[in-house]
Amino acid sequence: MFKLFSRNTAITTKELENDLSEKTILDVRTPGEYRTGHISNAKNIPLDKIATYVGDKETPVYVICQSGMRSKRAAGIL
Known part of the structure; x- marks a missing residue:
């Protein structure tokens, strides 16, 4: 996972789960996935x-x- 606007910092899913702040999560997989x-x-x-x-x-x-891999590419686009 990459947090945007702060140099694409990677975090674990556990860290994301423990972060109770307001956030937007974008899933860049296909609709089927x-x-x-x-x-x-x-x-x-x-x-x-x-x-x-x-x-x-x-x-x-x-x-x-x-x-x-896709999230890294998406972060670069954003």
């Missing part, structure tokens, strides 16, 4: 659509995927 299971508050925005994401710049954004 997302349907098989996802974090409850995550928004599904597939990697090929990530450039269309517009969010609140004051809220931390975390990008997740299956292995970390």
Whole structure:
């Protein structure tokens, strides 16, 4: 997972789970992968659509995927 706007810092899922602050979680997997299971508050925005994401710049954004490769690419795009 990569927290945007702070140099793409990677964190563990446990750290994300323990962070109770307001945050946006973007799941960049395909809709089919997302349907098989996802974090409850995550928004599904597939990697090929990530450039269309517009969010609140004051809220931390975390990008997740299956292995970390797509989330790293998505963080670079954002």
